[in-house]
Amino acid sequence: MGLQTLQGICAKASRFYSNSELDEGGIDEIYQVLEVAGLLPEVLPLVRKSDVAAEKLRVAGNRAFVESKNDINALQLYTKAICIALPDAKEIAMAYANRSAVTFALREYRNSINDIERALAGQYPKHLRCKLVERRGRCYLELKKYHRAFSDFSAVKNLVEECGDDEEIKRSKIARLEELIEKCCGMKDATEAPLTSCPSTTHPPSPYIECASNAVEIAYSDQMGRHVVSSVDILPGDVLAVEKPFASILLPPNYSLYCEHCKRRCHSALPCVQCTEIVFCDENCRQKSWSMYHSVECNAIPSLIAIGCDKMEFLALRTLLVASRKGHSFKELINRYPMLAECCPNPRMRGFVGGKYLSSDYSSTHYLENHRNIRDSKDIFRRSVTAVCLLHILKIATDFFENCNLSSESEALGYQAAGKLMLTYLMSVPCNAHEIAEMRLTIASKGKVASESVEIGGAIYPFHSLINHSCDPNVVRHAFNGDTVVLTAIQLIRKGEQIFDNYGYHHAVHDLATRQEHLWSQYYFSCSCPACEEDWPLYRDLPEGPPQLTNLDVAAAIDEKSRQFTEMLATITKNQSSEEDFVLLKEYLLLLHCNVKRPWKEYNKCQEAIKQHLSLRANCFVYYG
Template sequence: MKLPLSQQKGFFAEYYLKLREVGAASCDSDIAKLSGCGNDDERVAYVDQLSWVRAGDAGLQVQREFNGKSATIAAELKERATNAFKQKKWLEAMLLYSRSYVSLPSDKVLERAIALANRSATLYHMQKHTECLVDIRRALDLGYPKDLLYKLYERQARCYMAIKDYPHTISAFKKCITAMDDSTLPADRRSKLHLDAMTMIKLLDADPRTSKQAAKQLKLKAANVSTALDQAQTLPDEKEYVSELVRIDQNTQEGRFARASADVQVGQELLVERPYVAVLLEKFAQTHCEYCFMRTVVPVACPGCSDVVYCSEQCQQRAASKYHKYECGILPVLWRSGASINNHMALRIIASKPLDYFLQLKPTLDDELSLEQLLSLPKDDFRRVAHLERHQKERPPSNFFQYVLMARFLTRCLQSAGYFGNDPQPEQVKVISSLVLRSLQFIQFNTHEVAELHKFSAERREKSIFIGGAIYPTLALFNHSCDPGVVRYFRGTTIHINSVRPIEAGLPINENYGPIYTQDKRDDRQARLKDLYWFECNCDACLENWPLFDQLPRDIIRFRCEAPNNCAAIIEVPPTCNDFMIKCVTCGEMTNILKGLKVMQDTEMMTRTAKRLYDTGDYSKSLNKFVDLLRIMYEVLAPPFPDFCECQQHLKDCFLNLGNVYNLD
């Protein structure tokens, strides 16, 4: 028996093809009429009334799914975990206990407490003491069985002792002694455990460090500063920051773009920005926090579904209150449909705010805003992203048709999740469909891939892996260059932008949309940019057709002309040149290249030192060395040249190591 369309893998493409088949001869002519629609409301309304589209809707039924939550599956996983634990396969046991816990339905409270307690035991054996404390606290909160509580408190005491928190160690041992009253332990084992606990309490009571720690903890508690080490902490929210060196400008040729309001030096932080919306890729849904994107060893499960995990209760509650209440149970359908991460972002933009917010905003959404008005809007205002580039005028009807179909599907997902309440009003549904359609358009050109640096230390190899997508309203206004002036790295979903070369006041501050001149030929770069972003790049690297890194000449040194008339010419000199004074063919003035030759000699030793610091993991000091190197080089030498490119890449690597990092060793 063939599965219903919406149960098939990658069903949205199949749905689209079937629609065209049903539309038959009138299909292309009907789609072509979309060119007569003046806005997204009209496009949605027009497609909605096409009879062959309405006929195809029956195959696109969307229902919430919670198949992953199963007490039976959880019990099977628990049994496998216990077998692994008995064989001292701690990591395997820990992962299986996690899967068992995530699979348990929310009403299986006792089973969840036991799964977390079991996971804490594996973490203790792995010497993950802080993580073990987190799970112990969670098991206690869920009402772990009274007759077994003494086990948890003893393990808690051992963890606190391992991290040298003696007041909490004493407290846990005392709780262990009290909890033994409810246990079924044989008298001899109870007596031994009681003696061991009392011995440790006496020893720690006599240790002078205990009283000092207790006094410090009491002081912090009085100041309302939490010192509990058994509370899972999410990644702290970083303060957003736009440097005074960054000015957003606008003109007819470049649109909205960033320029330097004053001279920018190498390594300066120009922007720290949290995303307007961020979505994790499906393949990382069980390893990373769905809310903040941090890897989690001891995940918190969603009470409703087993599709995502969180690093902490705080992140789980934030997601639930904001958007996950509408995505819970819908994610399997969305992933199975073949919808891209961009499509998922469009759904989440709507799911993150209540229906009334969009209904009230819609009548004024297209009101023209000046650049100053746009930038002054609150960061969570939909207009901050709704007014990003959409290239509406260049879109062919066929493109609009596909996007309208996706908008209708995503709106149907929201509807089935209860976004419109129990009695969805057709006009409200159409408003949201049009806003999803708008979102799909601006997301296409303004998404950034969120990265995590994977390190293979044994092989001395690193690779940036994309784990999700996000929109950063301010960064989205930066233009592209195949020779970017900045590097970006991520802490969780927060993006950091730092300069990787000097940028003179008044010049654009450009980032990179993917193709870079050192790795891709000009024709390939321009074709890719045209295909993905619908523009032709005119950066220096494209206009001058700079060679790839492997083809950069190493027998030529490019000096800047130092004539007092501010000549911008480049003087190319072979390393074997014996003359110190070289005449500029552009302005006719003489330039002394002795300083430049000395710079080349000095930078060799500095480069070795910077690389050594990098190899030992001292990324901050290594970064400072590479910053100095680039500054010195840029004063007398002109890109592109190999040493400068290599130094820039090393600087970028240093910044990446300050962000999301996963060591695979």
């Protein structure tokens, strides 16, 4: 029998579905039913590290780099080779060295140096070391670290002088090195440019929302549920919140290019010590991830991938692991959460701890909306089957339940509680998870620029999850430094007005019927934003030409700004817009917001330009094709 997928299991299990409402023991029952019917997923062993497999991947990497000139493909192949290679042997050192050639070609000199040092510290063959040290010297030269470059070139020169090479070859090598040494002499080391930093909030910190400024408040109404409102007038471009996720995951196709822990793109990644899939940007992330969730998940990943787990399932599992510290505080978790419901009669304060709303504390995640009461029983049954499959893998493949320290009497209750929590997450994650995206900018040799936003993972941001949707949002989210999300205003938001994010259905992109249909099926609400109420047209049909002004005195000012804006557009798409350009964009948008009747195309254009400017400063990868 071939491997079963989650989808297949759910389809086959549906014959056991009975219309009766699932009771509290639902998870238990479904587990037994799937077990008897032979529908539990197969649990796969970890793929063992192997230098034979690693060498094959590395050779494929060489082909991609040298013959196909596909740097990114080569990078991924070398990283996969590093993941599957045995630690501390020659093969892994070879793969590090080969990868350093790719990052050197990509002009990523820090990455190149990282790998060169790993190769040199490992079993890299003696007779090839000169080449690597010279490459490191060239990296330092490019970084304007002349002292280090000088010492690398000098060391290589000494070795060349002592080696038994043919005199002719020796002379040409020495001449080349002397030329390089010459470039370092009398030069002053440069201070390195800081890494792109994450913005901070425009206003002072909120006294009770850990990640937000005091320009926003958490509010509640029966109709809107919990939501976020402004407590001051907020200007376009103001940063309202900077939030780290409670839990975040990478999508499996991105495993070899991004750090599993911080979600930063990394081209000189370290492998997991145990599995052959996961990489980290540095030792710090590797250790944090191991101690927070990965030592459990590591053993489950092959089985999870085999049954076709997706963002939602991975996030549900990750939430359980982070919330219970890999099971170590599982008992505390299951004892605590029913209590929280009872001691929180005020719906606005759900998920608060000691009067504060903390993204890093589990309470805020636990009380995210899951719409359990309006889901039909088929939906809940299907999610319960998924929860059981995850639970089964957790039970068989990992030491999660051993960490829980459950007594033999409470073991069954423990499984049930874990299954129920997983079911809760499988309901709350789809309505609350945000994507982690990266902007990819390809600059072709003729200066032609192409940009696309690519989803690299998903995360639970407890504060951002409180923000309601509008098809004409007044804020935008961008991920910085991997999985940190930054919330920026893209309209004037008057004091007391609600903050509205966009859940992926924008008035300029999707028509009214499509928006309403998707918002209902995924989030269970009907949108009544101005774009929906007035049925604004899609982007291509938005009104152009002279705007309808609500204040005629500003006509000349708008004309002037419009002219400057049009001139500036090309620089934005090329990633060359400056902070002064950004100031102009914000002023123009404010002017339009206060004086022009919407919908009007140029308003959207200006907003898009602001979003583009911001996204090129957030997670962004520039590739010179």
